[in-house]
Amino acid sequence: MRATPSLLPLALDRVGFRVGGDWLVRDMSFSVAGTGRTLLLGPNGAGKSVTLRLCHGLLSPTEGTVRWAAGQPCPPGPGRHAMVFQKPVLLRRSARENLLHALSLAGLHAQAAGERADMALERFQLAPLAHRPARVLSGGEQQRLAIARAWAVQPQLLFLDEPTSHLDPASTRAIELALDLFRAEGTAVLMTTHDLAQARRLADRVLFLHRGRLLEDRPAAAFFTDPHTREAAAYLRGELLD
């Protein structure tokens, strides 16, 4: 399923995205390579979700380019890149059937899909819930299932949009542990969160956004101890940004 050769790096070059007269994202350039975790931080409305959607190909940039390794655009999909949305979207089927659906889109035949689905259920502690309708699962279980689904199709890069924002500490911990499974598979992660403690735990690198612009692109340790911009410093102190 994993497409060889590697799709990474993903490179954004002066990407802008406009709706009506408003630029939601402007002049955004960065690239993502390797298997590390990059955290996209910034206040509400900074443009984090829009940036993830631009990277994932769900939105097309108004200006600039989003390119992958071969210098090409690359649609989302199995073996390429996957996304876990803030509010998980699950089909009106059982947990296991949700995985099978994604795996059939990945081109797996019934038996291989079944084995992979069971492996994902196992890895993400969902086996006892396999045959429940996905939409009666608790918020934390649904989010775990959405992440298991992304894991099952072996993406090279995974986008996560505030994956733990509605979850209790234990479920949050479970999701964070689950992210280690992606590292083990060599999947790079680009995620957003408003939980700064979580950001410190997880981040290898931080992209700090403010009003649709990328203000800092730094190694995580450096960013948290010594933010370079006034906006980032204020954000880390929990102050209101103008």
Next chain:
Amino acid sequence: MEALGAAVGLILAGDGELLSIVGLSLRVTLMALALACAVGLPLGALLGISRFPGRGAVIVLVNALMGLPPVVAGLLVYLLLSRSGPLGDLGLLFTPTAMVVAQTVLVLPIVTAVTRQVVEDLWAEYGEQLRSLGSGRVRAVPTLLWDARYSLATGVLAGFGRASAEVGAVLIVGGNIAGHTRTMTTSIALETAKGNLALALGLGIILLGLALAINGAAFALSAAARRAAAA
């Protein structure tokens, strides 16, 4: 009152003429429903998720066709199948096949319109996720139809209701020929005119029972959907 007693008698005795009329009606209506679903479900789904110039006009047209008077549908199919019509050589006029065609014309807009609405709503919810999983729009159609199955079943039952209750279309293209194209509704019209109230009433009771069964099924379906937390 006498007629009512006689009607119940006919039903309970399994009267041959009555059974053959009921059988033909059900066969015609179910055939029409199957055809309308085979075309209307994918068509409605595609209409629900595609964007093209003139889409709004198509949707208005389909919705308007839901109210197409059965006699008009019958007239159109009659013109199509009559000996001098474009399909006249097939010799289908006044056959059960002609009635199937006419009822398909009546049911198709209902199935298509309901499917379009249901699938469009579901696409609003699933669209980004399905694209994220690498599904194109066409590949999304079976997924959406399956996940909308409970809501769609209600629409299909409404189509069945309309086809089994209408009289105008089958009368025009079927001709109400005894033992050949006589359905429940056309018999009721005829027998009532002839004063044979027992048979008319017997058929009426069966039709009413059918309507009750359809609505019972629709109710059970939506309950099942809620149980599966699928709604």
